[in-house]
Amino acid sequence: MTLDGTRALVIGGGGDGIGRGITRAFAAAGAAVAVADLDPERARVAAKEVGGTAVSGDVRSAADLDAMFAGAVAGLGGLDVLVTVVGGQVAFVPAVRLHEMRDEDWDLVYEVNLRYVARAAAAAIRVFLEQGTGGTIISVGSVTGLMAAPRQAAYGAAKAGLASLAKTVSAEYAAEKIRMNVIAAGAIATAVGAAFQDPEGVAEIPAGRYGTVDDVAEAALFLASPASAYVLGQQLVIDGGVSTRGPFA
Numbered sequence: 001m002t003l004d005g006t007r008a009l010v011i012g013g014g015g016d017g018i019g020r021g022i023t024r025a026f027a028a029a030g031a032a033v034a035v036a037d038l039d040p041e042r043a044r045v046a047a048k049e050v051g052g053t054a055v056s057g058d059v060r061s062a063a064d065l066d067a068m069f070a071g072a073v074a075g076l077g078g079l080d081v082l083v084t085v086v087g088g089q090v091a092f093v094p095a096v097r098l099h100e101m102r103d104e105d106w107d108l109v110y111e112v113n114l115r116y117v118a119r120a121a122a123a124a125i126r127v128f129l130e131q132g133t134g135g136t137i138i139s140v141g142s143v144t145g146l147m148a149a150p151r152q153a154a155y156g157a158a159k160a161g162l163a164s165l166a167k168t169v170s171a172e173y174a175a176e177k178i179r180m181n182v183i184a185a186g187a188i189a190t191a192v193g194a195a196f197q198d199p200e201g202v203a204e205i206p207a208g209r210y211g212t213v214d215d216v217a218e219a220a221l222f223l224a225s226p227a228s229a230y231v232l233g234q235q236l237v238i239d240g241g242v243s244t245r246g247p248f249a
């Protein structure tokens with residue numbers, strides 16, 4: 001799959017996990033990439049590695065998001081693909097049961113997993129419509145949004161919301177060749193993931209291993225490329241088969 005001539009913005013692309021993997025995979029496939037991150041130094045290093053554009057800001061701020069898009073579009077000369085990677089629960093708030101969850105923690109998890117994605121998608125759509133070229137939005141979700149999410153109720157609910165958003169965006173803008181899809185990632189071996197992934201946990205995964213950043217990056221590559229032109233409003237589950245398990249599996 002090639003992304004030659006494609007201009008992509010990866011929000012959360014500066015970390016050392018899934019975002020960075022997608023940034024590298026896109027660049028290797030020929031895309032010009034802009035990396036957005038809360039940490040300007042992370043964005044700078046990740047963008048430099050791929051000869052791309054670095055922008056920074058906090059996704060919780062509408063003004064910061066506007067500035068990120070302005071910088072990315074200026075640096076890339078336009079935009080064809082948006083990937084949203086920022087998200088999570090354990091990296092942001094304590095993992096507790098619902099009755100113990102503080103309102104402000106729920107709001108923060110919602111902000112960094114769903115609210116900003118809707119804002120970023122809207123910003124990307126405005127660019128796509130102005131260009132008249134169509135475009136693709138990919139959001140990194142989680143199998144947590146498909147299943148029960150003990151001690152991660154806000155995270156699961158927010159990730160589930162991404163699936164609805166992707167369907168609505170695709171329905172509203174399909175005629176303008178704009179589509180949105182979600183990657184529902186399972187347990188991926190990253191620094192954040194390591195906090196709750198132990199060797200025994202592998203027994204619960206039909207594929208017999210934790211996922212890699214490349215497993216997710218390959219899926220993102222497919223969803224960004226014309227190879228998936230007929231895929232609209234879907235969730236691509238990359239979880240080693242975890243979500244296929246029924247009571248007798």
Ligand SMILES: NC(=O)c1ccc[n+]([C@@H]2O[C@H](COP(=O)([O-])OP(=O)(O)OC[C@H]3O[C@@H](n4cnc5c(N)ncnc54)[C@H](O)[C@@H]3O)[C@@H](O)[C@H]2O)c1
Pocket residue numbers: 011012013014015016017018019020036037038039042057058059060085086087088089112140141142143184185186187188189190192193
């Ligand atoms: N690792 C897993 O097992 C796993 C499983 C399922 C889903 N996911 C999803 O993958 C995504 C994250 O992947 P990762 O853990 O590999 O992270 P990552 O290493 O790719 O980094 C994410 C980046 O987001 C940046 N960031 C954090 N808060 C920000 C903010 N407010 N504004 C702008 N940037 C911000 C961080 O600086 C970091 O560089 C999340 O959406 C998460 O829900 C991960």
